[in-house]
Amino acid sequence: MKPSVKFIHTADLHLGSRIQLNKDFDSDLDEGYKNAVYNSFDKIIEAAIENDVNFLIISGDVFDNESRSVKATRYFKEKCEKLKEHGINIYLINGNHDPYRREGELLQLPKNVKICDTEEVSTFEIYEEGKLIARVLGQSYRGSSESRKMCTFYTAPDQSVYNIGLLHTQLDPNDSNYVPVSKKDLLDNEHIDYWALGHIHQNQVINDHIPYIIYPGIPQGRDIGETGIGGYYLVNLEPENTYYEFKKTSDYIFERLEINLSELNKDTLSELIYFLKKEIDKYYESLDKEVQGYIIRVLLKGKTNLYDMFQEQEEEAIEDIINNLRSYYSGRMPSMFINDVVNRTSKKIQDLDYIIEKDPFIKELISFMSNIKGNEEKVEDIKKQMGDIWNPQVDLENQDPKEFQITDQILEELFEEAKDEIIKEIIERRDL
Numbered sequence: 154m155k156p157s158v159k160f161i162h163t164a165d166l167h168l169g170s171r172i173q174l175n176k177d178f179d180s181d182l183d184e185g186y187k188n189a190v191y192n193s194f195d196k197i198i199e200a201a202i203e204n205d206v207n208f209l210i211i212s213g214d215v216f217d218n219e220s221r222s223v224k225a226t227r228y229f230k231e232k233c234e235k236l237k238e239h240g241i242n243i244y245l246i247n248g249n250h251d252p253y254r255r256e257g258e259l260l261q262l263p264k265n266v267k268i269c270d271t272e273e274v275s276t277f278e279i280y281e282e283g284k285l286i287a288r289v290l291g292q293s294y295r296g297s298s299e300s301r302k303m304c305t306f307y308t309a310p311d312q313s314v315y316n317i318g319l320l321h322t323q324l325d326p327n328d329s330n331y332v333p334v335s336k337k338d339l340l341d342n343e344h345i346d347y348w349a350l351g352h353i354h355q356n357q358v359i360n361d362h363i364p365y366i367i368y369p370g371i372p373q374g375r376d377i378g379e380t381g382i383g384g385y386y387l388v389n390l391e392p393e394n395t396y397y398e399f400k401k402t403s404d405y406i407f408e409r410l411e412i413n414l415s416e417l418n419k420d421t422l423s424e425l426i427y428f429l430k431k432e433i434d435k436y437y438e439s440l441d442k443e444v445q446g447y448i449i450r451v452l453l454k455g456k457t458n459l460y461d462m463f464q465e466q467e468e469e470a471i472e473d474i475i476n477n478l479r480s481y482y483s484g485r486m487p488s489m490f491i492n493d494v495v496n497r498t499s500k501k502i503q504d505l506d507y508i509i510e511k512d513p514f515i516k517e518l519i520s521f522m523s524n525i526k527g528n529e530e531k532v533e534d535i536k537k538q539m540g541d542i543w544n545p546q547v548d549l550e551n552q553d554p555k556e557f558q559i560t561d562q563i564l565e566e567l568f569e570e571a572k573d574e575i576i577k578e579i580i581e582r583r584d585l
């Protein structure tokens with residue numbers, strides 16, 4: 154029977170980066186935001202010691218930058234030294250953000266840090282009390298992109314112990330930037346029992362039995378593109394009692410909150426703000442209170458009488474809403490920071506249902522547009538014509554909030570908006 158092995162699997166620490174907010178960090182009050190990325194790694198180190206794990210795995214992107222920040226490197230070194238005192242080794246691969254440095258690391262890292270090679274797969278044998286209990290295999294990025302299909306070369310001499318493979322990949326066989334492999338490629342490799350993946354910043358379990366395929370995600374999200382709670386996996390591989398648990402680490406959580414204004418039959422900004430506070434209060438009550446705070450993007454949606462007001466002075470109106478909400482939510486525990494408010498509302502057309510019903514042309518137009526939505530070829534055509542700022546390739550690691558990525562949901566919304574706009578124009582120009 155294989156010996157049991159217990160370890161922590163993390164990835165994408167991005168040390169040296171920090172939370173990005175839609176404001177300047179100005180006071181001691183912001184210390185929490187400044188240190189959150191470091192704090193999340195502290196929690197991982199504490200957990201490794203408390204759980205007395207056999208080792209810690211980091212599947213790439215320890216550092217945010219190829220050049221490494223001195224502060225981040227110093228910090229990482231100290232934390233690794235702490236694990237060394239407890240006899241815990243760290244096995245890591247370099248990812249696309251912190252590829253191998255020819256000139257060496259900035260600081261000499263302690264001996265318990267084992268970095269996988271770039272030119273071939275490194276295999277580390279893990280011993281406890283003189284007995285082999287597991288193997289860790291991995292290969293590092295040479296540069297900020299990596300087109301080698303590395304997982305093919307992960308071969309273990311035998312299956313007498315669990316073999317754990319570290320890989321930094323987007324898990325997309327067509328993406329040659331971040332190791333082009335598919336889930337099937339990983340399943341087909343019979344040598345590996347647990348694929349410890351890194352690169353995608355959302356935690357996800359791709360395969361929940363041998364071979365396990367798991368992304369731990371980023372321990373602390375840094376912008377509105379990295380929503381949800383961050384953490385790591387505590388893993389215990391054992392013939393009769395295998396388990397893996399997601400453990401939370403983020404102090405701050407980014408979330409998007411959609412608020413539909415269709416039900417708000419009011420016309421003034423003050424009534425809107427009152428309504429938003431009520432909606433956000435309800436949302437706040439529903440949140441997990443075991444964190445330092447929340448950073449929220451408020452998305453205004455739906456058909457509203459306030460549409461014209463937004464058309465005329467969107468920038469000032471949004472600024473006014475943000476200022477009001479920020480002061481209303483200041484001083485709470487957990488904290489609640491309104492990062493931004495995005496207006497995606499559309500115009501309310503009076504008696505629209507009646508008009509559609511009575512107007513054969515508009516009725517025909519709507520049915521024509523619904524048919525397009527169901528036609529894959531036409532949808533692909535439309536995607537191509539949307540222009541360069543729209544990125545049809547969704548980058549799962551860095552969902553840049555400033556870049557437009559065409560997900561199915563966004564495309565659906567665009568169709569709806571386009572439909573509304575066309576109908577609105579027709580009706581207004583006819584002067585109905």
Ligand SMILES: [Mn+2]
Nearest residue numbers: 165214352550
């Ligand atoms: Mn990363």
